[in-house]
Amino acid sequence: MRRQHIGWVAGAAAAVLVAAGAITYAVASDGGSDTGTATPSAESADAGFARDMAVHHQQAVEMSYIVRDRTKDEDVRRLAYDIAQTQANQRGMLLGWLDLWELPKVSAEPPMTWMGMGDMPAGKDGALMPGMATNTEMRELGKLNxxxxxxxxxxxxxxxxxxxxxxxxxxxxxxTVGAEKRLAQGMVDSQQSEIELMAGMLKERGARPRS
Incomplete structure (x- = not known):
């Protein structure tokens, strides 16, 4: 049953990537927006999300490739590979949109400013945004087996x-860009499913989520 569930998640991730390719084409073909709105500004939520989520995704990709080298468990390795592939492709889309909009990929504003959270404490030990692992945690993962x-x-x-x-x-x-909103909703749905899957995998190993 566990392998079937992981297979379902992998299939869903693949579907998201296919849809993502179509979304990228749609955004590119109509000048940057499928809603008729103007090209987003550098300070917009659209640009802020693209920049911040690209950084957030990059760490997930790195984390997933680290664990693939630290375990021989087929289910964990398959999940890690699926997450790495999905988020690497989504990251490419987000950065590609910034290119289409001719906007910078780095901002002088603090992360999460577009969400009204720019005044949150500076990232501790490399954890720039909510949920990100610290540099210490990333090093620790690389030492475990x-x-x-x-x-x-x-x-x-x-x-x-x-x-x-x-x-x-x-x-x-x-x-405001409809294609980006749909991609974001797809992220919500797929990552929530993976959270539920990972809770079961942790339980199988006599552990539980940290929060």
Whole structure:
């Protein structure tokens, strides 16, 4: 049953990527927006989400490739690969939109400013946004093996997904480009499903999410 569930998640992720390709084409073909609105500004929620989620996704990709080298468990390795592939492709889309809109990929504004959270405390130990692992945690993951690596990865990725969902929900509420809003809603749905899957995988290993 567990492998069937992981297979379903992988299939859903693949569907998201196919849809994402179509969304990218739609955004590009109509000049940057499928809603008739003007090209987003550098300070817009659309641009802010694209920049911040690209950074957020990059860490998930790195984390997933780390754990693939630290365990031989087929289910964890498959999940990690699916997450890495999905988020790497979505990251490419987000950065591609910024290119289409001729907007910078780096902002002088603090992360999450577009969500009204720019005044939150500066990222501690490399954790720039909610849910992100610290530099210390990333180094620790790289030192663990087997079950300990699996549990720590599942816990870190659960936190990471929760932060990502919070950001994606912010885009659904604040972004103006319809294609980007739909991508964000897809992130919410797929990552929530993966959170539920990871909770079961943690339980199988005698552990639970950290929060």
């Amino acid at each position: 087997g079950k300990r690596a699996e549990v720590f990865y599942l816990q870190l990725m659960t936190d990471h997904h929760k932060g990502g969902i919070h950001m994606a929900e912010g885009c659904v509420a604040k972004c």
